[in-house]
Amino acid sequence: MLNKTATVIGSGFGGISAALRLKNLGYDVTIYEKLDQLGGRARVFKKDGYTFDAGPTVITAPFLFDELFELFKKKREDYVKFRLLNPWYSFYFQDGNYFNYGGSISDTEKEISKFDKKDVEGYRKLVKMSQKIFDVGFNKLSHVPFDNFFFMIKQIPTLIRLKSYLTVYQLVSRYIKNQQIRQALSIQPLLLGGNPLDTTSIYNLIHFLERKWGVFYAMGGTGAIINAFKKLMKEEKIRVNLNSEVSQILVENKKAVGIKLKNNKNIHSDLVISNGDPAFVYSNMIEDKNLKRWKKSKVKKLDFSMGLFVIYFGTKKKYNNIAHHTIWMGKRFEGLLNDIFKRKILAKDFSLYLHRPTASDPSMAPKSCDCFYVLSPVPNLISNINWREISKEYMNAIFLALEKTILPDLRKNLTTYFFMNPEDFKNDYLSMNGSGFSISPIFQQSAWFRFNNKSENIKNLYFVGAGTHPGAGVPGVMSSAKVLENILKN
């Protein structure tokens, strides 16, 4: 034991990973979480016999979960089981075509050749390029701190060689000519809050990351992973306080010395690790006089990820032909992305991600029923959309579109439904501008340019989670805790 205490604010995948890694380093760790359950965006809603994972559903890089159990000489399989999915995603296009993506490379090549045989060769080259990006972006850089500008400068020649100045869409377009396959292979940044037309092509590493380990589902849902961590944390004597919102990070003589809870109680500790959205934390939870690089005016000018409109719903029948993960591609691609990210208007049309966990795990719904969520990327709250007024209408438009295409008679079969809009993201997770994934993953906001994992001017204050390096998504935020561990070890 180090005889040192650490406070973790927030219990998303980043906060939990940080708590476990700190515990393993010998700290006495306590988590303070605003919500009434662990998991952050990975919390669970239970309603009318259905179990809805609120957020992350696509589980990749399983070793990141295994590592946390191994720290304590335990095995992840003894706590939660993962199941490999095939296909990983099924893309549905408005002309009725499906592109089933996943399985082996030759499975994907067969699918691509249904659209355009010429793109098979291009796909092979894209995978090779993604591997090169993965070797640097994931293997070399995702777990190391970017708290030194000169370290960042040193990486620039490699990043240029890997064409990181291109966007995801531009890089994919160099290899793939068919418009539908091009779009399908470019949407990955949307899973992290980025516009494929703006996000640096470093994020093409996701293609290889998925190829290397596959796409998994945790039996019992993503919530089962959070439960597994809950059990592990209890065994390892990490204290967890739910319903405990932190209002301030206490700083004395340029040193974090603890936190103030919303009920005005002060808690002192040697380290403070924030898993909250750093944009919100810098703007609301640290006194102005202690801010240096991230003053409110600067944070305000950052580019924020999109918002999300998510409808959770159950049906009294099973839609057996619907895959576990479906990407329902709308008619427009560039125009729609511009509406969401640039014009910031709520378009009448949409592209959707549909989650059907009951495709792999009937325990998520009552017998013979299906459990779903459907997610539509929408502008964040920088737009002036009145979500209170429009949400129901927007939800009905999505139900209707699904009913007319892949879920016939949907509305007749609905048993339960509710939604989250960007206002809910703002209120529930204290997410600035109601963004789904904190600041967006553009080149100018990556690595050193992103919120650093170690405060630049306040000693003993650290950050993990989506807004920090390396970025959003479950593998990203779990890696941010590895960055923290590496900082503390050195």
Ligand SMILES: Cc1cc2nc3c(=O)[nH]c(=O)nc-3n(C[C@H](O)[C@H](O)[C@H](O)COP(=O)(O)OP(=O)(O)OC[C@H]3O[C@@H](n4cnc5c(N)ncnc54)[C@H](O)[C@@H]3O)c2cc1C
């Ligand atoms: C709908 C949706 C679908 C997604 N799908 C995927 C996917 O399939 N695969 C994938 O890899 N990623 C996915 N993501 C992204 C991924 O879920 C997130 O990037 C990741 O889970 C964020 O983790 P985090 O550690 O940043 O913390 P968060 O999950 O954001 O949790 C932070 C926690 O901190 C708490 N908190 C904040 N401020 C305070 C405070 N002041 N006091 C106390 N507590 C506080 C919040 O209440 C919250 O519980 C999805 C996200 C969403 C929203």
